[in-house]
Amino acid sequence: MTSDKQNFRDGIRHSLPFLLSVWPFGLVVGTLGVNAGAGFWDVVLQSALFFAGASQTVMWELFPGGNPIWVIALAIFAVNFRLVLYSAAIGRQLEPLSKPRLLSALFLLQDVSLAMGLKRVETDRGLSWHYYMGLSLVLYVIWLTATATGAAFGVLITEPRLFGLDVLVPIYFLCLVMGFRSKPNAAIIFAVSASVAATTYLLVGSPYHIGAGGLCGMGVAALLAKSAERSGTEPI
Amino acid sequence: MVASFDPFMLQLIFIGALVTLVNRLAGHFILVRFEPIPYRVEAALEAVPVxxxxxxxxxxxxxxxxxxWVALATAAILSTRLPFxxxxxGALAVLLALRQAFG
Incomplete structure (x- = not known):
C-alpha cells in the first residue's frame, strides 16, 4: 500500500507539467483584473475564492460594462457549469472521505485535477485524497502567485500570439483528452462532442458550446453503454 | 497596490465565488442521492473528461x-507516442515555427 506521504509527493510531481500553462494564464488574468479597475487585493481575493481562470476572465470582461451583479453571476455559472459534471465524475472516486476532506477536494476541483485524478484511478496505486491534494494545492498556490504577479506588475506580453499563449491552453486540453483515448467509445464521444460544440459555438456562442457538447458526448456514451460488463461478472 | 473597498466589487467577488462553489459541490451531492448508479449514468460519467x-x-x-490546425493535430498525434x-x-514548437515562417 502506498503511503499518504508518497501519494502526496506523486501528486506534487504530476502537477509540475501544468505550470507551463497555469503561470502565463494567471499572469494574464491578474493583469485583466487591474485593467478592469480592480485593486491588487481584489484580484488576490478573487483568485483565492474562485480558482477558476475562465470564469475570472469573464468576470473582468463584464465588470467594466456596468452589468448588474446577477448577469455577471449567471455568466460565471455558465462558464463553470463543467465543474458540475467534473464534480459528479470524480466525487465518488474520492469517497469515502470525511466531510472536511471531501469539501476541501471539491473546492479545489478544476480541469487538471479532474483529468489527472481520473487517470490515477486506473493505476494500481489508485486515487487517494493525498494524491489529489498534492496535485491541486500546487496548482492553487501557483495560480494565486501568478495572478498576484500579473496584478502587481502587469503583463508586458503585448503580442500573446507571438508566444503561442492563445493556443497553449487548447493544446493542453487536447493532450489531456488524448490520455483517455482507450476509454470505451472514446472516438465517437469525441466526434459528437466536437461537432455539437462547434455548431453551438457558431450558432449560439460561448460558453454554451461547453455544456451542449459535453452533455451530448455524455448522452452518446450512455446510449452506447452495454450492461454486459456488469452481468458478465455474475455467475451464469 | 492600493486596497480598494468598492462594495460592488466585493459583493461581486463573493457572489461569483459562491456560484463557483455551488458548481463544484452540486454534481457530487446530487449524484449521491441516486445511488446505486445505473450503468448508463456510469458510462456518461466515465465520458466526462473526453x-x-x-x-x-x-x-x-x-x-x-x-x-x-496543424499544431493541434501535432498535439493529438504526439500525445499517442510521447510523454505528456x-x-x-512539441505542438507548441510547431505552432511557433509555423507562425514565424508563415504567420
Missing part, C-alpha cells in the same frame, strides 16, 4: 487558420 474537455479545444480550432509534456512542447 466529452467536456474536447469542447474547450473547439474555439481555438474554429478561430484558427491551417497553422493552428513532450507532446505539449
Amino acid at each position: 466529452a467536456v474537455m474536447t469542447t474547450l479545444v473547439v474555439p481555438a480550432a474554429l478561430n484558427g487558420t491551417w497553422i493552428e 509534456v513532450a507532446a505539449v512542447i
Whole structure:
C-alpha cells in the first residue's frame, strides 16, 4: 500500500507539467483584473475564492460594462457549469472521505485535477485524497502567485500570439483528452462532442458550446453503454 | 497596490465565488442521492473528461487558420507516442515555427 506521504509527493510531481500553462494564464488574468479597475487585493481575493481562470476572465470582461451583479453571476455559472459534471465524475472516486476532506477536494476541483485524478484511478496505486491534494494545492498556490504577479506588475506580453499563449491552453486540453483515448467509445464521444460544440459555438456562442457538447458526448456514451460488463461478472 | 473597498466589487467577488462553489459541490451531492448508479449514468460519467474537455479545444480550432490546425493535430498525434509534456512542447514548437515562417 502506498503511503499518504508518497501519494502526496506523486501528486506534487504530476502537477509540475501544468505550470507551463497555469503561470502565463494567471499572469494574464491578474493583469485583466487591474485593467478592469480592480485593486491588487481584489484580484488576490478573487483568485483565492474562485480558482477558476475562465470564469475570472469573464468576470473582468463584464465588470467594466456596468452589468448588474446577477448577469455577471449567471455568466460565471455558465462558464463553470463543467465543474458540475467534473464534480459528479470524480466525487465518488474520492469517497469515502470525511466531510472536511471531501469539501476541501471539491473546492479545489478544476480541469487538471479532474483529468489527472481520473487517470490515477486506473493505476494500481489508485486515487487517494493525498494524491489529489498534492496535485491541486500546487496548482492553487501557483495560480494565486501568478495572478498576484500579473496584478502587481502587469503583463508586458503585448503580442500573446507571438508566444503561442492563445493556443497553449487548447493544446493542453487536447493532450489531456488524448490520455483517455482507450476509454470505451472514446472516438465517437469525441466526434459528437466536437461537432455539437462547434455548431453551438457558431450558432449560439460561448460558453454554451461547453455544456451542449459535453452533455451530448455524455448522452452518446450512455446510449452506447452495454450492461454486459456488469452481468458478465455474475455467475451464469 | 492600493486596497480598494468598492462594495460592488466585493459583493461581486463573493457572489461569483459562491456560484463557483455551488458548481463544484452540486454534481457530487446530487449524484449521491441516486445511488446505486445505473450503468448508463456510469458510462456518461466515465465520458466526462473526453466529452467536456474536447469542447474547450473547439474555439481555438474554429478561430484558427491551417497553422493552428496543424499544431493541434501535432498535439493529438504526439500525445499517442510521447510523454505528456513532450507532446505539449512539441505542438507548441510547431505552432511557433509555423507562425514565424508563415504567420
